[in-house]
Every structure is written in C-alpha cells, then in structure tokens.
Amino acid sequence: MSERLLVLVRHGQSDWNLKNLFTGWKDPDLTALGVEEAKAAGHRLKARALSFDRCFTSDLTRAQRTLDLILAALGQTALPIARDQALNERDYGELSGLNKDDARARWGEEQVHVWRRSYDVPPPGGESLKDTAARVLPYYIRTILPAVMRGERTLVAAHGNSLRALLMVLDGLDADTIPGVELATGVPLVYRLKADTTVDAKEILTA
Numbered sequence: 001m002s003e004r005l006l007v008l009v010r011h012g013q014s015d016w017n018l019k020n021l022f023t024g025w026k027d028p029d030l031t032a033l034g035v036e037e038a039k040a041a042g043h044r045l046k047a048r049a050l051s052f053d054r055c056f057t058s059d060l061t062r063a064q065r066t067l068d069l070i071l072a073a074l075g076q077t078a079l080p081i082a083r084d085q086a087l088n089e090r091d092y093g094e095l096s097g098l099n100k101d102d103a104r105a106r107w108g109e110e111q112v113h114v115w116r117r118s119y120d121v122p123p124p125g126g127e128s129l130k131d132t133a134a135r136v137l138p139y140y141i142r143t144i145l146p147a148v149m150r151g152e153r154t155l156v157a158a159h160g161n162s163l164r165a166l167l168m169v170l171d172g173l174d175a176d177t178i179p180g181v182e183l184a185t186g187v188p189l190v191y192r193l194k195a196d197t198t199v200d201a202k203e204i205l206t207a
C-alpha cells in the first residue's frame with residue numbers, strides 16, 4: 001500500500017515579516033533567521049527519515065527558497081518542483097507594504113484582525129481567505145492531491161494564508177474555527193491521508 005504522505009510548510013521568516021509589514025503578493029526574500037528556519041525544517045524531516053518524490057511551491061521567492069533549503073538539507077535537490085501562483089500568499093491589496101501596528105493605529109485592532117483572520121472579509125482591494133481558498137483548493141484537488149493519492153510523497157512550501165485555506169479542508173475547520181489558526185514559519189505539518197483523501201494522522205514538527 002502506498003504511503004499517501006503530504007507535508008506542508010510555511011516559508012521561513014521573510015524580510016517583511018521581520019519589519020512587520022503586510023506582504024501578500026510582494027516578494028521579499030528570507031532573512032538570515034528565515035534561512036535557518038528552513039534548514040531546520042529540512043533537518044527535522046530528515047531526522048524522521050522522511051523523503052519526497054514531488055514538490056509544490058508558490059510563485060514567490062520566500063517560499064521557493066524555503067523549499068530549496070529544505071531539499072538541500074534532505075539531500076534531495078533533483079526532485080520535480082511545480083511553482084504556481086495558485087499557492088501564493090493571500091493578496092493583501094492596499095495593505096501590502098504597510099506596517100501592521102500602523103494599520104492597527106489607523107483602522108483599529110478589531111478591523112485589522114478581521115482583515116487578517118476572518119474567513120470572508122477581504123482587506124481593501126485584496127483577497128479574503130475565502131477568495132484565497134477559491135484558487136488554492138482547486139489547485140490542491142486537481143494537482144497536489146492526485147500526486148499524493150498516486151503514492152508520490154509530496155512536499156508543499158507555501159504561505160500562512162494559502163496554507164490556512166488548505167487546513168480548512170484537511171483539518172475540517174469552518175468559518176468559525178479558522179480565525180483561531182496561526183501557522184508558525186518553518187514548522188512542517190506532516191499529514192498521512194486515508195484512501196478516501198481524508199486525514200489519517202497529523203504531526204506538527206516543532207522540534
């Protein structure tokens with residue numbers, strides 16, 4: 001029986017994470033800490049003897065670089081990698097490039113929290129999580145999930161909100177529960193799926 005392994009990882013700390021700026025589709029690189037987080041993610045996977053057949057990432061540097069660093073740590077630099085903007089971070093629209101504390105001072109803590117964590121309220125000119133899910137989930141169902149179900153051990157390096165959209169399906173979260181979910185940078189989420197595509201087991205590799 002094939003393994004049906006799916007590992008998700010949010011990119012390591014980016015330059016704009018460090019500066020506390022809304023990033024979205026902007027394309028900052030990893031910080032030195034982000035590089036270390038990505039390498040550590042690779043070492044954690046390796047320590048559990050996990051290896052992969054296929055990888056997916058977004059069209060953004062921070063996720064692609066995280067994937068490359070993980071694969072280098074695993075000694076698996078020749079794997080096929082699909083890069084697609086379907087996995088990009090939620091588009092933060094007019095908030096992109098603004099400091100998150102400045103935004104709270106301007107629009108209030110509660111409004112900014114709704115823009116960042118609600119399911120269906122988009123930030124001005126940007127995507128809600130629902131909008132993000134409307135591009136992430138079709139890509140997952142058409143492209144990623146078939147690979148997993150064929151038994152290809154699959155690694156996905158993406159973003160806080162594109163992965164939160166995916167977690168709604170995998171973890172069975174709804175519009176009321178997803179606002180409470182935060183994803184740490186560089187922490188692999190290891191899923192094993194059942195034959196019906198639902199989750200058999202999940203492990204969070206914090207160390």
Ligand SMILES: O=C(O)[C@H](O)COP(=O)(O)O
Nearest residue numbers: 021022023024089116160
């Ligand atoms: O795009 C961003 O600013 C971050 O990657 C995710 O931001 P959030 O945690 O504010 O949604």
